[in-house]
Amino acid sequence: MMAPELTQLGSLGDLIVTALQRGGDRTAFIHGERQTSYRAFGAQLARLIAALDAQGLQKGDTIASLSGNRPEAFLVSCAGYLMGLRVGWINPTASENDQAYLLTDAGVGTLFVDPDLFRERGERLAARTGIQRVWWLAPTDAGTDIDTLCRDATPAPLLPRASADDVAVLVYTGGTTGVPKGVVHTHRVQVAMTLMQLADWDWPQETRYLALTPITHAAGTFILPTLLRGGTVVLTHGFGADKFIDLVERHRITTTFLVPTMLYVLLDHPRLADADLSSLQMVAYGAAPMLPSRLTEGMRRLGPVFMQLYGQSEAPMMITVLRQRDHDPEHHPERLASCGLPVIGNQLRLLDEQGREVPQGEVGEICLRSPLVMAGYLKKPDETAKALRNGWLYTGDLARQDADGYLYIVDRSKDMVISGGFNVYPREVEDVLALHPAVSSAAVVGVPDPKWGEQVRAMVVLKQGQSATAEELMALVREHKGAVSVPKQIRFVAQLPVTTIGKLDKKAVRARFAEEG
Incomplete structure (x- = not known):
């Protein structure tokens, strides 16, 4: 009988180490005028882990970062994944009350703050929640920054300490229908998501990824696949049509992630007509439905570059995908209203209120069995039991499915x-x-x-x-x-x-x- 550990799925730390070893001296991150190579990022990561060890952080502790899109925020998360810490993802654009709730509910003991954007907010949150360890992601007179923290650290080789079933991430639902719920994800889920992204997306041969939306949400899930492909991640905080055009032109961006409202703003912007966005080869969109008429307009103006993602916090990013070849307004215009086909590795059914599969073409709730499914909601057993029942994750999304398997979301059940x-x-x-x-x-x-x-x-x-x-x-x-x-x-x-x-x-x-x- 083979020893079980020989067939264990690895952790996020294993994927991070693999990416850094492969990248060498290529550029991993660009942030403003600053460029960071894979090798330099790996050295920073080793020093940070040594510093956090010296401060007494131990496997199972919970950390979080309040930051804009910058390499240091991803660096802190990587340290957490390798050390077996729980990483709470804070939406930087959320209200102070929601952020305080997350920090308290998740039991965050260490908070890293971007002083350039959130110095005052970070200080208030620390006071409100009683967090004792607050470190800063850049030099500031407010306290100790991570460069100072790492100055005397003696780095060791990067060795992942987490197992596949350890908790990696706590991500909080939006809270638009009530109190946010903490979704618990293990390393197994995050690794599966990354491998499924690599297998079933339309990646360009040269991956130069622009992250505009918060990397604590969908935009951040593109970073590790990009690094595993030896690509470059360009980080910026916030979307604006002028900023988007400038960054794509300057860095010859080949892929990015946009929510539909951003694409609409871009399509209506007067500079688009003269902009050189020819480097774009994969524009992923998701988080909300795209209007088919505007998607057709986007294809006419930017080319056949679009790929749709459908997922949710409870099963991130990879429930279905509508690939570029499926965006076919000439032969299959109806598919522009589809969220695509189930991603390889997922079992998907449309079930009625009694748990029975609905006939083809009728509306049912999207239910999922997959390595992507959450472990549950943090400290909410009743909510967990409601979402995970009869052997399925009930997503709350209502959809129809056509004869070829394409899924058409008609709405959230509550809407x-x-x-x-x-x-x-x-x-x-x-x-x-x-x-x-x-x-x-x-x-x-x-x-x-x-x-x-x-x-x-x-x-x-x-x-x-x-x-x-x-x-x-x-x-x-x-x-x-x-x-x-x-x-x-x-x-x-x-x-x-x-x-x-x-x-x-x-x-x-x-x-x-x-x-x-």
Whole structure:
């Protein structure tokens, strides 16, 4: 009988060491004018681990970083993964209250802070939560920075200490429907995600990745695959169309990750027409549905570079993928509304409320069996049991599947509108509204109605310099979806409310309509 340890899946630390050994003197990171090679990053990592050992951090302790996108933030996470620490991912754009909740709920004992962006916030959080160890990611008079911390450290060879089933990451759900939940992921999940990314994505031969959204979320999951491919990661904090164009042109970026609202801003920006974005070969998008009409426009202006990702905190990044070859507006235009095919290694079913698989073409809840599935919610056994039942992860997303296996998400189960006894899926109404050439984006929700239970309402953003009437848009929906799906009210706005990571915030949309009555 073979010894079980011989067949164990490795840890994130094993993948990090492999990437650094392969990279040598090639450039791993670019941040502003600063470039860091793989070899230099590995030396920094060894010193940081030695310093944290000297400070008494031990396997199982929890650390977190409050930072913009900079190499030091990833460096701290790498140290945690190799040492067997738990790494709490803090959304830097979240509110102070949400960040304080995370630090307390996760039991964070050591906080690393970017002083250039979050000095005052970091000091307040430390005072609110009682965290004693606060170290800074750059020199500051506020306290000890990591360079000073590492000055007298004696580095040792990089040897991963975690096993596949140790907890690697605590990531918190957005909290738009209540108190954020801490999703617990082991090294096994994170390694599986990385290997599945490498196997089933449309990576360019030369990978030069631009990270704009927070690397504590989706953007950060591109970093390790990029390094394992010997590529370069360009880090910047925050998205702007001008900044995006400048960085792509300067660094000849070949791949990036955008949420749909960012692509819409880019497509509507006057500089796009003259920008040289020809180096882009893979533009991944996700975190929210993309309007098919705007995706078609993006392909016309940027080329066949798009790849869609569908995942969630509980099963990160790799539930399905719509690869570049599946973006085919000529032969399969309907697939532009799809989130793709299940990623290799996943078992996916659409189940009804009784746990039965629905017939092809009917709507059911996406349920998953996969090496990506979370260990559970931190300190929330009832919530864990609700999500993980009958041998499946219940995602809360409702979808149809066609004869070729492509999945079409119609909405979150909580966002479905029931009007007069009929189901209305806001995602489908939003797609129809965006067929109007003047519409840039749209958000559809249900609001309470004494007669119908709920009524459909919509917020619409128009393209600059273009116009449309509510009556025109209502007629468009009636033509494509029937009377029950027609919004009873359409409100034109300058921009839609989004969460701190750029997702459409349906809770805020409902709240605005509730204020109006």
